Amino acid sequence: MYKPEFRYYLITDRKQSTRRTLVEAVAEACRQGIRAVQLREKGLPGRELYELADEVRTITLRYHARLFINERVDVALAVGADGVHCPESGLAPAAVRRLSSNLLIGASTHSLKAAEQAAAGGADFLLFGPVYQTPSKMKYGDPQGISRLKAVAGAVSIPVYAVGGITPERARPCLEAGAYGVAGISSLLQAESIGQRAQEWKRVLGGL
Amino acid sequence: MTKKLRGVYLITDTRIQQRFSHKELTRQAVQAGVRMVQFRDKDAPAAEALNHVRGMAEETAGSDTILIVNDRPDLVLAGGADGVHLGRDDLPIPVARRLLGGMIIGGTSSAVEEAVQVEREGADYVALGHIFETRTKHKPYVPRGLDILKQVRQAVSVPVVAIGGITLLNAPQVIEAGADMIAVSSAICKADDPEKAARLLVDLFR
Numbered sequence: 001m002y003k004p005e006f007r008y009y010l011i012t013d014r015k016q017s018t019r020r021t022l023v024e025a026v027a028e029a030c031r032q033g034i035r036a037v038q039l040r041e042k043g044l045p046g047r048e049l050y051e052l053a054d055e056v057r058t059i060t061l062r063y064h065a066r067l068f069i070n071e072r073v074d075v076a077l078a079v080g081a082d083g084v085h086c087p088e089s090g091l092a093p094a095a096v097r098r099l100s101s102n103l104l105i106g107a108s109t110h111s112l113k114a115a116e117q118a119a120a121g122g123a124d125f126l127l128f129g130p131v132y133q134t135p136s137k138m139k140y141g142d143p144q145g146i147s148r149l150k151a152v153a154g155a156v157s158i159p160v161y162a163v164g165g166i167t168p169e170r171a172r173p174c175l176e177a178g179a180y181g182v183a184g185i186s187s188l189l190q191a192e193s194i195g196q197r198a199q200e201w202k203r204v205l206g207g208l
Numbered sequence: 209m210t211k212k213l214r215g216v217y218l219i220t221d222t223r224i225q226q227r228f229s230h231k232e233l234t235r236q237a238v239q240a241g242v243r244m245v246q247f248r249d250k251d252a253p254a255a256e257a258l259n260h261v262r263g264m265a266e267e268t269a270g271s272d273t274i275l276i277v278n279d280r281p282d283l284v285l286a287g288g289a290d291g292v293h294l295g296r297d298d299l300p301i302p303v304a305r306r307l308l309g310g311m312i313i314g315g316t317s318s319a320v321e322e323a324v325q326v327e328r329e330g331a332d333y334v335a336l337g338h339i340f341e342t343r344t345k346h347k348p349y350v351p352r353g354l355d356i357l358k359q360v361r362q363a364v365s366v367p368v369v370a371i372g373g374i375t376l377l378n379a380p381q382v383i384e385a386g387a388d389m390i391a392v393s394s395a396i397c398k399a400d401d402p403e404k405a406a407r408l409l410v411d412l413f414r
Contacts, residue, residue, distance in 0.1 A: 045297035046279060071254060073282035078303045089253035095286050 001158065002104060002124040006036035006066060007181035007205040008198075009106075009127070009161050010188055012056075014041055017189045025189050026056055030063035032198040033208045034188070038085045038106065040070035053079045068106055073099055086123070088114055094121035108163075110144070112152055119156040127183050128152045130164025131174060134186075146177050153178030168200040181205060213274075213333055213367040215243030216409045217391040220264070222249070224344060225397050231263035233402060238271045240406035242396075243389065246293055248278035261287030274312060281307045293335070296322075301329035314369065318352060320359050327364040335391065336360050338372020339382060344393045347372070354385040361386030376408055383412055 010029055014022040026037055039056055041049055053069055057079045060067040068083040069076035071090040076083065083104030084096050093105045107118035108127045115126055133143050143164065153160045159180035166174060166182050174182060182205065191197035202208050220233040228236070234245050245268065247261050261277055265288040268275040275289040279298045284291060291312025292304055304313050314333045315326035323334045340351050351372065361368050370387035375395050382390055390409065399405030 046294075046299040047297050050299050050303060072280075073286070074280060074299065074304075074307055077282075077307055078299065089255050091254050091258060091282065091286060095258065099282065099285050 004036070004066075004125055004159055004180070006034075006208065008034060008201050008208050009036045009038060009163075009181060009183035010034050011038045011040050011070075011163075011183055011185045013185050013189065016186050019190065019192070022189075023052070023055055023059070025194065027059045028194045029188050029198065030059055030065045032195045033202065034063075034065060034198060035208055036066040036068065038068040038070055038183075039081075040085065040185075042070075046072075046075070050075050050078060053081065057081060066104070068104070073103070076103060083124070085127075086118070092121050093118050093123040097122040109152070112148070112155060115152045115156055115160070119158050123158060125159040125161065125180070126152070126156065127161045127163045128179075129162060129166075129183075131162045132165030132170060134165035146173050149174060149179060150177035153180075168197075168204045171201075171204045175205070212388075213243065213369075214388050215241070215413050216396075216406060217244040217246065217369055217371075217389045218242050218396050218406065219246045219248050219278075219391060219393040221344065221393045221397045224394055228397070228402060229263070230260045231267060233397060234264040234267040234273075234275075236403035237396070237406055238267050238273045240403050241410045242273055242406050244274045244276055246276040246278055246391075247283075247289070248293075250279065254280075254283065258283055258287050261289055265289055276312065276314065284308060284311065291332070294331075301326065301331055305330050317360070318349065320356065320363050323360045323364050323368070327366050331366060333367040333369055333389070334360065334364055335369040335371050337370065337391075339370050340373025340378060342373040342394075345372075354381060357382065357385045357387060376405070379409060379412055 017025045053075050066082040068085045069081045070085045073084050085106040087108050093107050105123045106125050107123040109115040130143050161181045161183040162174035162179040163183040218237045220230045237245050261283050276291045276293050277284045277289045278293050281292050281304045293314040295316045312332045315331035316335050317323035317326050326334045338347050367388035369389040369391050370382045371391035374390050374392050396402045396406045
């Protein structure tokens with residue numbers, strides 16, 4: 001079984017990277033020790049996404065960080081990413097696994113059932129949330145809360161990352177509920193100092 | 209490619225009509241002898257798109273009809289299709305080639321220079337459009353017409369697919385102007401009897 005070497009999973013969103021370009025933000029995060037990046041840029045045409053992914057691949061390789069591409073297995077294969085991240089509405093982990101035995105597979109899940117399915121389908125790790133209220137995940141309904149996170153972490157044998165409104169202060173209960181790590185967008189992307197924020201995460205997670 | 213790419217190219221559409229699914233339209237197209245069928249739905253979530261592609265692949269399996277997926281080489285591979293069609297904003301053709309090997313890759317063009325470039329990038333066919341006014345897909349430029357089709361036919365050696373506003377009435381001129389294939393959506397999908405409409409278009413190539 002794959003034991004991820006990262007405890008913090010940075011998810012991108014160019015629209016939330018308002019203080020600096022997304023590429024600058026990713027580069028700074030990796031420089032500050034972030035070890036896994038999921039490129040999740042909705043609405044970008046394939047060519048632009050490929051070019052951005054290629055650029056981010058260069059950065060992540062330079063800092064020995066893992067790169068996951070949201071949804072697009074073709075783009076992940078084309079740029080030599082480490083893995084694919086499957087949203088619930090995208091290709092299922094099992095379908096991705098049939099396309100490539102080498103890609104790591106992360107999967108976003110919003111229910112216990114989806115988490116069990118993704119794990120059975122060959123996902124290497126899961127995201128579960130939103131644990132707390134967060135503007136970017138409002139469409140997934142009310143927050144799941146710590147108790148459901150705990151149920152999911154207890155039900156699957158692969159690592160589960162808590163996602164959704166998680167700040168360094170709120171991370172402790174997630175870890176106590178069984179989360180392997182934390183995933184987030186705005187915490188790092190919108191930080192005034194990415195370095196300082198990364199240090200906070202490192203402290204609370206016991207490593208990045 | 210085993211046989212020359214020539215004939216009718218159907219882009220199934222379930223927005224301009226809701227009577228038939230992608231799979232049902234594909235079945236009728238296969239029956240009628242349509243040469244290529246393309247799945248295109250940029251808004252469908254990938255899981256849903258994959259189900260459509262798989263359903264269509266069941267219909268084209270064992271037939272001479274080639275199944276193409278718009279924009280997504282990964283859906284081609286996961287869904288059991290035969291190739292991909294790439295617009296100018298989609299993955300670069302050489303990148304798709306690395307993923308798909310000898311499968312079919314088509315590229316979009318709207319001018320002679322673009323068609324030449326698409327061929328140079330390694331496309332197996334070049335689509336040119338839109339030839340006539342079309343309402344299926346919004347286009348920010350004027351129809352390309354038959355003259356440019358003739359020029360593109362002269363300028364490239366791969367098959368040329370004419371697309372945009374083609375009907376049973378104007379299709380003969382398009383073929384006359386040198387199109388190896390005519391791509392249609394409304395002309396078949398919106399017909400009272402799609403299979404019959406497809407057959408009439410297929411017969412133009414006999």
